[in-house]
Amino acid sequence: MFWSFVQPVQISSGLVTIDGPQGHHLARVLRVRPGERGVAVSNGREYELEVMQAAGSRVVGRIVGDRPVQGEASTAITLLQAVLPNPDLDAVIEAGTAVGIQRFVVLQAERSVARAPGNRLTRWRAIAASAAEQSHRGEVPELMGPLSLSAGLEEVAGSRLLLLDPGADLPLGRAAGGSRSYTIAVGPEGGWTEAELTAFREHAAMAVSLGPRILRARLAPIVAAAILVQQP
Amino acid sequence: MFWSFVQPVQISSGLVTIDGPQGHHLARVLRVRPGERGVAVSNGREYELEVMQAAGSRVVGRIVGDRPVQGEASTAITLLQAVLPNPDLDAVIEAGTAVGIQRFVVLQAERSVARAPGNRLTRWRAIAASAAEQSHRGEVPELMGPLSLSAGLEEVAGSRLLLLDPGADLPLGRAAGGSRSYTIAVGPEGGWTEAELTAFREHAAMAVSLGPRILRARLAPIVAAAILVQQP
Numbered sequence: 001m002f003w004s005f006v007q008p009v010q011i012s013s014g015l016v017t018i019d020g021p022q023g024h025h026l027a028r029v030l031r032v033r034p035g036e037r038g039v040a041v042s043n044g045r046e047y048e049l050e051v052m053q054a055a056g057s058r059v060v061g062r063i064v065g066d067r068p069v070q071g072e073a074s075t076a077i078t079l080l081q082a083v084l085p086n087p088d089l090d091a092v093i094e095a096g097t098a099v100g101i102q103r104f105v106v107l108q109a110e111r112s113v114a115r116a117p118g119n120r121l122t123r124w125r126a127i128a129a130s131a132a133e134q135s136h137r138g139e140v141p142e143l144m145g146p147l148s149l150s151a152g153l154e155e156v157a158g159s160r161l162l163l164l165d166p167g168a169d170l171p172l173g174r175a176a177g178g179s180r181s182y183t184i185a186v187g188p189e190g191g192w193t194e195a196e197l198t199a200f201r202e203h204a205a206m207a208v209s210l211g212p213r214i215l216r217a218r219l220a221p222i223v224a225a226a227i228l229v230q231q232p
Numbered sequence: 233m234f235w236s237f238v239q240p241v242q243i244s245s246g247l248v249t250i251d252g253p254q255g256h257h258l259a260r261v262l263r264v265r266p267g268e269r270g271v272a273v274s275n276g277r278e279y280e281l282e283v284m285q286a287a288g289s290r291v292v293g294r295i296v297g298d299r300p301v302q303g304e305a306s307t308a309i310t311l312l313q314a315v316l317p318n319p320d321l322d323a324v325i326e327a328g329t330a331v332g333i334q335r336f337v338v339l340q341a342e343r344s345v346a347r348a349p350g351n352r353l354t355r356w357r358a359i360a361a362s363a364a365e366q367s368h369r370g371e372v373p374e375l376m377g378p379l380s381l382s383a384g385l386e387e388v389a390g391s392r393l394l395l396l397d398p399g400a401d402l403p404l405g406r407a408a409g410g411s412r413s414y415t416i417a418v419g420p421e422g423g424w425t426e427a428e429l430t431a432f433r434e435h436a437a438m439a440v441s442l443g444p445r446i447l448r449a450r451l452a453p454i455v456a457a458a459i460l461v462q463q464p
Contacts, residue, residue: 070444098447099455135445173462211461212302213367215330219454223331226455227462229443230405 002030002038003133005140016040016049016061024057032059041138044069069138073100073229078156079221080185082109082192083116083146088218093124095222097131097141100229104128106145107152111190116146149196153203156183161205164220168207172224175208176231184228186221234262234270235365237372248272248281248293256289264291273370276301301370305332305461310388311453312417314341314424315348315378320450325356327454329363329373332461336360338377339384343422348378381428385435388415393437396452400439404456407440408463416460418453 004026010017018026018040026032032054038061040047046069049061079101081092093104104124106116117123124143132140144155153161159181162172176182185205192200210223236258242249250258250272258264264286270293272279278301281293311333313324325336336356338348349355356375364372376387385393391413394404408414417437424432442455 073443073445095451098445098451100443100445135447137445171462210458211305211332213305213330213332213369215367219327219330222451223454223458226442227459230403230459 001036002026002032003136004038004040005129005133006040006042008042011040011042011047011063014063015052016047016063017058018061019058021057023059026059027054027057039136041069044138046070046138071100071136072138073102074180075100075229075231076102076159076181077225077228078103078105078159078181078183079225080105080107080152080156080161080183081221082107082186082188083112083114084188084217085114086117088216089114089116090123090127091218092221093127093143094131096225097128097137098135099222099226100137101141101225102139103142104144105147105152105155106143107149108146109149109188110193110196112188113190120146149199153199157203159183161185161200161203162224163200163205163207164210164224165207166209166214168209170206170208172208172210172227173231175206176228182228184221184224186217186224189217234258234264234268235368236270236272237361237365238272238274240274243272243274243279243295246295247284248279248295249290250293251290253289255291258291259286259289271368273301276370278302278370303332303368304370305334306412307332307461307463308334308391308413309457309460310335310337310391310413310415311457312337312339312384312388312393312415313453314339314418314420315344315346316420316449317346318349320448321346321348322355322359323450324453325359325375326363328457329360329369330367331454331458332369333373333457334371335374336376337379337384337387338375339381340378341381341420342425342428344420345422352378381431385431389435391415393417393432393435394456395432395437395439396442396456397439398441398446400441402438402440404440404442404459405463407438408460414460416453416456418449418456421449 036051038049047063048065053060129140160179161183163185268283270281279295280297285292361372392411393415395417
């Protein structure tokens with residue numbers, strides 16, 4: 001069963017037409033064939049399709065059912081993530097999309113060892129789009145950056161700001177609750193500088209820990225997001 | 233700061249002696265030098281060390297403090313994990329150790345595409361030992377397998393058995409609570425067979441879900457373990 005995000009214009013008279021690179025991927029790489037089932041997601045709805053035609057770079061499916069998207073978390077999570085050396089940042093975007101992160105705001109932190117590559121946003125969006133299809137999300141997460149810390153903090157104003165800090169006394173599980181909108185801030189392997197920590201405090205960030213074990217920078221944001229998404 | 237697991241025999245008269253491959257790793261690879269601090273873990277205690285001597289394949293540290301281990305979860309989690317194609321199984325052992333899994337029981341499931349390699353236990357133990365040092369665990373997780381499903385189920389008798397199943401209605405977060413000992417069972421990418429599912433039911437397994445999003449086999453056990461470890 002395939003899973004594709006489409007534009008409203010691709011839906012007409014009970015049919016969904018997928019062409020271009022996406023149609024090529026379905027018809028040539030996944031080798032989708034007439035009679036197969038799949039899902040096209042558009043604008044908050046999941047359309048169940050039966051493939052009528054698959055040739056060249058074009059797949060046409062008949063809509064046999066539709067429902068509101070099921071794959072979005074009821075808790076909106078933004079990840080404020082410092083640039084990490086690749087492949088770690090790619091892995092965070094891929095796994096973070098699968099666990100349900102809604103928005104990635106990438107920061108160029110003072111101690112970020114790596115610089116984000118020139119084609120960064122295109123690359124990150126492609127990773128997020130592919131991961132959103134594989135995990136059956138209801139939308140592709142939003143991606144922006146790399147921003148300065150102050151610009152990033154402006155972007156996340158209004159959601160509860162949790163700063164992952166292995167030295168914090170407060171476990172994440174006890175800091176969560178009572179909000180439907182969180183931002184998790186995760187620094188580079190070398191941590192934040194004092195100036196960066198001061199900026200977080202000025203934005204009412206709460207320092208939280210994932211326990212006494214040290215998690216790698218690529219794992220910590222995934223674990224934190226998964227815990228927040230799953231809270232009852 | 234280094235972190236090493238040592239045997240009680242390596243501790244004597246307030247000194248810890250680390251030689252062999254481990255001493256070589258510290259002295260030659262990590263280039264530990266006199267005056268540096270580190271931790272040696274043995275038998276449930278963390279010994280804080282000041283390095284006195286580091287030469288060849290031998291590091292000697294003076295004990296400057298000790299305390300019970302801090303890095304073990306209060307919830308004992310066993311992962312009953314079907315063999316996955318590498319590098320996925322290695323990644324599960326590495327990240328699972330970091331999030332706090334206490335025991336890995338590897339199963340050769342009917343739909344496991346891969347066979348575990350011949351040197352499997354040696355390899356898995358090396359990965360777990362290295363991940364336990366990097367994450368500052370208080371002990372190296374136990375590893376066994378690959379076992380048949382029935383042998384694996386015998387190994388985990390007595391702990392609460394949770395079967396990860398994307399189709400289950402019960403979210404993991406609501407199934408947890410009231411126990412200090414859980415087993416999480418995670419199948420291969422192709423899922424369990426009907427016969428395997430029957431065996432789980434006969435062992436009172438409770439089917440639980442991580443929500444509507446599809447997680448890859450390498451990510452699902454890590455997310456599940458992290459949620460159980462963090463529960464208040």
